[in-house]
Amino acid sequence: MTGAITTLLVCQLAGELLARALHLPVPGPVIGMVLLFVLLLIRHGEGEEPPAALTQVADTLLAHLGLLFVPAGVGVVVLLHTLAANWLPLALAVGGGTLLGIAFTGRLAQALLRRLG
Incomplete structure (x- = not known):
């Protein structure tokens, strides 16, 4: 081990x-x-x-993966004032990045399925 x-x-x-x-x-x-x-x-x-x-x-x-998120959670709580001051750019970045990631994954899956089919 x-x-x-x-x-x-x-x-x-x-x-x-x-x-x-x-x-x-x-x-x-x-x-x-x-x-x-x-x-x-x-x-x-x-x-x-x-x-x-x-x-x-x-x-x-x-x-025990959940325990590894404790430091990140503490960082969010400690920097809560920074998050509150910058909530709009952060929300746009997270939301936009998520949508782009989903769209890219869907297009890639379609291309790969067309190639196989």
């Missing part, structure tokens, strides 16, 4: 280092997740199950 946690943390660290060193606009943990995916594909092949220890660690983290 320690090896699985270490694998996750090393992939996240590598992602952070790559994101900062190359000035990428993608968060380090996202790059680390892609690195972990590639590592699993290389070591275990496509269609094979990941190691049991890694699956157990991932399931445990996902089971």
